[in-house]
Amino acid sequence: MVYILNIETATKNCSVSISANGETVAFKEISEEQFNHAEKLHVFVKNVLQEINIGINQLSAVAVSKGPGSYTGLRIGVSAAKGFCYALNIPLISVDTLAVLAAQIKINSGVIVPMIDARRMEVFTQMFNVKHKAIAAAEALIVDENAFADRNENIHLVGDGALKCKTVLNEDKFVYYDANIYPSAKEMSILSFDKFQKNEFEDVAYFEPYYLKDFMLTTKK
DSSP, X not given: OOEEEEEEOSSSEEEXXXXXXXXXXXXXXXXXXXXXXXXXXXXXXXXXXXXXXXXXXXXXXXXXXXXXSOHHHHHHHHHHHHHHHHHHTOOEEEEOHHHHHHTTOOOSSSEEEEEEEOSTTEEEEOOBOTTSOBOSOOEEEEOOTTTTTTOOSOEEEESTTTGGGTTTOOSTTEEEOOTTOOOOGGGHHHHXXXXXXXXXXXXXXXXXXXXXXXXXXXXXX
């Protein structure tokens, strides 16, 4: 049995799951504005291990959502994942955060466009087909009325960055979902198991989160 610990902290959702051969068998998560991931994460890991009654030394690998997303959230998740892998001498797997978010919905036609809020009218986004395969590169997009003007099919917008787009992206082709849908470790299971089977592992010493854009430090006026 291949047990993988999946860690998702790229947004305000602190999420942890255990998968067995690609199937989620335990998960725990909480969404908080305060971003208390550092104090919640290790407690959640303990909880999911206890839920299915396995020891941490029975893990085959650790998977982490690599971004894009919150700088602080990503660093907390990646640091924890690397720590587990180093201590247990097991592989590290990285999973695209936008792919995890896209996996939250199922469609029969059109495209899926997950959106993670990046402040103001900017979002981290990418386009996926009905089979959840990426058909465009991830980007930091400043949304205006011309966004996706070249697409004629239905565009399914999902994530905490989507709701703010309603005022400018209001054509019938845009389909909106619950604004409280965040990337979840529950959807990481099949993605991380697929990478495990293909031996697509990261270098534990040198792996860094995918921030997509440079960090900008601002001060209060």
